[in-house]
Amino acid sequence: MSHTASLVNSILTDTHRSSRPVYEQLREGLREMILGGQVPTGSRLPSSRRWAEDIGVSRMTITRVYDELTGEGFLERVQGSGTYVSNDLSAFAFGRGEEKGRALATSEAKPGASVSARATSGRTIRTSHLPPQARPLPFRPGAASFGDFPIDTWSRYVLQAWRKSPKALTMDYGPTIGYGPLREQISQHLSVTRGVRCVSEQVIVTSGSPASLALAARTLSDPGQIAWVEDPGSPEARGVLSAAGLNNQPVNVDADGFDLERAIAVAPSPALACVSPSYQFPTGVIMSMRRRMELLEESKSRGFWVLEHDLDSDFRYSGRSLRALQGIDRIDQVVYIGSFTRSMYPGIRLGYLVVPRGIVDVVTNVLEQYDWVPPMATQIAMASFMADGHLARHIRRMRVSYMSKRDRLVAALNDVLGGESTVAAPDAGMHVPVELPDRVSVDDVIAELRSRAVESLPGRNYSQSARGDNQLVLGFAAGSAREFARAITVLRQVLTSALG
Numbered sequence: 001m002s003h004t005a006s007l008v009n010s011i012l013t014d015t016h017r018s019s020r021p022v023y024e025q026l027r028e029g030l031r032e033m034i035l036g037g038q039v040p041t042g043s044r045l046p047s048s049r050r051w052a053e054d055i056g057v058s059r060m061t062i063t064r065v066y067d068e069l070t071g072e073g074f075l076e077r078v079q080g081s082g083t084y085v086s087n088d089l090s091a092f093a094f095g096r097g098e099e100k101g102r103a104l105a106t107s108e109a110k111p112g113a114s115v116s117a118r119a120t121s122g123r124t125i126r127t128s129h130l131p132p133q134a135r136p137l138p139f140r141p142g143a144a145s146f147g148d149f150p151i152d153t154w155s156r157y158v159l160q161a162w163r164k165s166p167k168a169l170t171m172d173y174g175p176t177i178g179y180g181p182l183r184e185q186i187s188q189h190l191s192v193t194r195g196v197r198c199v200s201e202q203v204i205v206t207s208g209s210p211a212s213l214a215l216a217a218r219t220l221s222d223p224g225q226i227a228w229v230e231d232p233g234s235p236e237a238r239g240v241l242s243a244a245g246l247n248n249q250p251v252n253v254d255a256d257g258f259d260l261e262r263a264i265a266v267a268p269s270p271a272l273a274c275v276s277p278s279y280q281f282p283t284g285v286i287m288s289m290r291r292r293m294e295l296l297e298e299s300k301s302r303g304f305w306v307l308e309h310d311l312d313s314d315f316r317y318s319g320r321s322l323r324a325l326q327g328i329d330r331i332d333q334v335v336y337i338g339s340f341t342r343s344m345y346p347g348i349r350l351g352y353l354v355v356p357r358g359i360v361d362v363v364t365n366v367l368e369q370y371d372w373v374p375p376m377a378t379q380i381a382m383a384s385f386m387a388d389g390h391l392a393r394h395i396r397r398m399r400v401s402y403m404s405k406r407d408r409l410v411a412a413l414n415d416v417l418g419g420e421s422t423v424a425a426p427d428a429g430m431h432v433p434v435e436l437p438d439r440v441s442v443d444d445v446i447a448e449l450r451s452r453a454v455e456s457l458p459g460r461n462y463s464q465s466a467r468g469d470n471q472l473v474l475g476f477a478a479g480s481a482r483e484f485a486r487a488i489t490v491l492r493q494v495l496t497s498a499l500g
Helices: 003-010 022-033 048-055 059-071 088-091 099-103 149-166 180-194 209-220 235-243 261-266 289-304 357-367 376-389 392-416 442-451 483-498
Strands: 075-078 082-085 203-206 226-231 248-254 273-276 306-308 334-339 353-354 429-434 471-475
Touching: 003 203, 022 059, 022 429, 048 059, 059 075, 075 180, 075 357, 082 209, 149 235, 149 273, 180 203, 180 353, 203 209, 203 357, 209 235, 209 273, 209 334, 209 353, 209 357, 226 235, 235 248, 235 273, 248 261, 261 273, 273 289, 289 306, 376 392, 392 429, 392 483, 442 483
Parallel strands: 226 248, 226 273, 273 306, 306 334
Antiparallel strands: 075 082, 203 353, 334 353, 429 471
């Protein structure tokens, strides 16, 4: 038996333990051997009859493999001579030898061409994400309560969007900047709840907050320019801006919010300032009105854009939601960014940005270069869901539920910590930052909670300057009533043990 025949016969070593069709295993195995150089160009392959007999399959199976790889250009048939690996592949520098061929199929194999600096620049910044679960575990920061979402009602609107909307609307790409009625609903919602000043023409629908941030960054700045970012702040925002080629300049967040004086001192000429004035994540600080007005004034005099990244303000537990920074902007240099990730659910992948009228066309031109537009059926369903009042009702219900969970969590923390660290109930949002006593290791607490199916994150994950080194960040939205009660018990036990 030739060396080539021995190699191709080895493809089916694990055939009888695989659920995949035999011809697929043979086709893909032979293709990989050709690409890896184990079966060189010009090699004569066993006849279909011989190979079928050697490995105990039907001749039709081998004929199908040869036919498909011939159609793909990997093989060629020579009348009266047999089947060969195509000589047309000889111009390509395939690897030689068994080890190189095997490496081609492994996840560690690296291409000869390099990836961009933009692709890797944000890799170490997105550190706040936890491993995916079938559902978020209690205390996961930023996670909503899946069990309380009105899935039956939402499903009816999705089904209605598919059944009753014209096929040309639901199955085509749709308008670049989003479905008109949804943009109108978003405009009305933001006007009522956040004091945003806009008309529907200024609303652009995207596939989520990261897409909105990326779109704004690519429209309003160039690679190499400076972006002021809050520290601590959103790792998601930092990662997106970094991936767009911007140099992030971390700026301290103090009791009044974004420290504008410090920002000017370290980087006086930014292209962008990315801030969360109404409820800063993760500190919960609200930017003072003085700082807001100063930021707008500096934006005008220095010529930078302000990206108002507003994710947590739907869930405010005392008084009316604060007016957005965009709502007091009179120079049209604020871009408002939001999403339905927390008020609905993450998988909806539906976000938006509100841009000044003067740049709607240029933002649209940039958006047309990317596929950041959500499916039309989702947009149609969401427009009707909002128009019929379901989003507003859901948010009201969740405020009551989340406030109850918040109060129980804060009470438990203050009871266990016994005055060593006082935890205040946040006025908005879905998480509580907790400063642990110095003698307690935040990493040990997180590991012990994790071992008992409760999630949390250290505060330093949100900082570029190692702030929050002994801070614990606990979400209070995820989990059913029973799961949350159990998580409170686990947290009490773990902290009591850590405190000694």
